[in-house]
Amino acid sequence: MRLCEALKKHIACGYYPAHMPGHKGNPEYSFLGDIIKYDVTEIDGLDNLHDAEGVILKSEKHAASLYGVKESHFLINGSTVGILAAILGVTKQGDKILIGRNCHRSVYNAAEINRLDVHYIYPGLMKDIGICRGISGEEVDEILREDPGIKAVIITSPTYEGISSDIRGIAKAVHKYGAVLIVDAAHGAHFGFHEEFPESVASQGADIIINSVHKTLPSPTQTALLHINDVNGVKVNKEKIRKQLMIYQSSSPSYLLMAGIDNCISILEEHGRELFDRYLINLKLLEDRADKLKHISVTGRRSFHEEYGIEGADPCKLLICSSQFDNIKLYDILRTEYRIQPEMEAENYCLLIMTIMDTENGFARVINALECIDEKLENSLTGLHGDADPIKGRKNSDGSRLNDILYGSRPVKRMNAFEAVDRKSESIYLKEAVGRISASYINLYPPGIPVLVPGEEISKDMTEAIGYALDRGLKVQGITANKEIKVHG
Numbered sequence: 206m207r208l209c210e211a212l213k214k215h216i217a218c219g220y221y222p223a224h225m226p227g228h229k230g231n232p233e234y235s236f237l238g239d240i241i242k243y244d245v246t247e248i249d250g251l252d253n254l255h256d257a258e259g260v261i262l263k264s265e266k267h268a269a270s271l272y273g274v275k276e277s278h279f280l281i282n283g284s285t286v287g288i289l290a291a292i293l294g295v296t297k298q299g300d301k302i303l304i305g306r307n308c309h310r311s312v313y314n315a316a317e318i319n320r321l322d323v324h325y326i327y328p329g330l331m332k333d334i335g336i337c338r339g340i341s342g343e344e345v346d347e348i349l350r351e352d353p354g355i356k357a358v359i360i361t362s363p364t365y366e367g368i369s370s371d372i373r374g375i376a377k378a379v380h381k382y383g384a385v386l387i388v389d390a391a392h393g394a395h396f397g398f399h400e401e402f403p404e405s406v407a408s409q410g411a412d413i414i415i416n417s418v419h420k421t422l423p424s425p426t427q428t429a430l431l432h433i434n435d436v437n438g439v440k441v442n443k444e445k446i447r448k449q450l451m452i453y454q455s456s457s458p459s460y461l462l463m464a465g466i467d468n469c470i471s472i473l474e475e476h477g478r479e480l481f482d483r484y485l486i487n488l489k490l491l492e493d494r495a496d497k498l499k500h501i502s503v504t505g506r507r508s509f510h511e512e513y514g515i516e517g518a519d520p521c522k523l524l525i526c527s528s529q530f531d532n533i534k535l536y537d538i539l540r541t542e543y544r545i546q547p548e549m550e551a552e553n554y555c556l557l558i559m560t561i562m563d564t565e566n567g568f569a570r571v572i573n574a575l576e577c578i579d580e581k582l583e584n585s586l587t588g589l590h591g592d593a594d595p596i597k598g599r600k601n602s603d604g605s606r607l608n609d610i611l612y613g614s615r616p617v618k619r620m621n622a623f624e625a626v627d628r629k630s631e632s633i634y635l636k637e638a639v640g641r642i643s644a645s646y647i648n649l650y651p652p653g654i655p656v657l658v659p660g661e662e663i664s665k666d667m668t669e670a671i672g673y674a675l676d677r678g679l680k681v682q683g684i685t686a687n688k689e690i691k692v693h694g
């Protein structure tokens with residue numbers, strides 16, 4: 206029996222809960238109604254996440270088999286905890302690590318905790334849209350050749366926007382130098398289940414893979430998986446990784462979340478094919494209609510391929526751009542006039558995530574809204590300055606320049622982040638910070654990728670770009686409302 210069935214069986218048996226949690230499964234006052242009953246704790250028959258040997262282990266084995274890996278672990282604190290456990294599980298204090306600069310904050314946190322000597326690999330930028338390209342095996346090989354002391358490499362693939370790196374090539378390079386490859390595939394839990402979707406990261410030879418099942422699959426928020434692949438003769442110390450998971454995950458993991466992961470795995474096992482087929486039919490209809498829009502472009506797997514020559518972009522990510530107003534406004538219009546909540550707004554586009562759980566109706570709501578906005582634009586522009594080239598929508602010169610600087614520049618590293626955060630710092634105005642050393646992380650949120658890391662020198666371009674982002678109303682973390690930044694004293 207696996208976790209979901211065991212949980213249902215336990216509830217059906219009618220035990221009186223003389224145990225935690227304190228809500229006692231009593232629906233009185235519960236905003237979850239009867240569902241609260243399923244929120245139990247480690248009791249007889251329901252196994253223990255940290256020492257799984259019963260129904261949880263069985264469910265984890267189903268996950269491992271579905272993803273084609275040696276072992277999978279349920280995560281109830283998102284990919285965040287998987288990334289911490291993976292990095293801390295394969296490095297010792299002071300080790301050298303190679304990090305894709307576009308990595309998530311948790312990667313930087315892990316490097317700080319283990320006082321790692323961080324080296325970066327910078328993905329190129331797609332100029333007019335301002336998002337990161339993938340990283341190639343050759344680029345990683347070149348860095349490792351120059352610095353073979355690097356113990357681990359961590360790459361984000363696919364990215365938030367759905368762009369993949371050449372994991373097969375990178376794995377080859379990493380293994381040639383005896384290092385371990387960790388792939389943050391938080392956004393790629395749905396890869397590998399259909400031939401029209403990109404290949405799964407695990408099948409391309411990464412050693413440790415982290416998937417947020419909650420991001421693109423039917424699983425509750427916070428749920429994720431950490432997979433260990435044992436194929437390359439690379440020695441990943443599984444015990445050490447398990448220990449890190451024990452340190453960083455709650456000792457009272459939620460059964461609602463864990464059963465949610467188990468349920469997600471059985472949906473994929475039993476209905477995966479039909480759900481991915483249905484998704485692709487709906488997507489194709491949307492793409493065909495989107496091709497006819499005059500003032501709005503929908504950049505997804507098709508246009509990434511045709512316009513940017515990018516293979517294997519995630520079919521679940523749609524970047525919506527328009528030449529006729531900046532995309533923050535497009536984001537607002539979708540929300541307020543059409544009650545469609547996009548995933549995020551960026552300088553040059555707004556991002557929609559569609560998944561196998563989106564129905565025909567859901568797809569129709571999105572494309573109907575875009576057609577409506579497009580038509581209104583066409584009517585208001587006829588005879589005026591109408592510009593019917595949707596690609597131009599992405600060519601916002603200020604925006605491109607902003608992203609070029611924020612994500613395309615390579616700040617000079619004066620010291621590692623772990624050293625920088627321990628030093629005395631002071632807050633000064635951003636415009637006075639040129640040449641000083643940052644004492645904090647500066648992130649544009651979303652996507653939350655640091656544009657400045659503690660220990661890096663602040664350039665004039667960077668202060669201007671951050672100031673511009675603040676003036677545009679973008680969320681910049683690490684800077685106060687009156688534009689103060691922490692620097693070294």
Ligand SMILES: Cc1ncc(COP(=O)(O)O)c(C=O)c1O
Pocket residue numbers: 282283284285286308309311361364365389391392417427428429
């Ligand atoms: C690339 C990437 N990695 C990791 C994470 C963390 O994932 P989670 O929210 O599941 O902890 C995120 C979150 O957005 C992310 O974008």
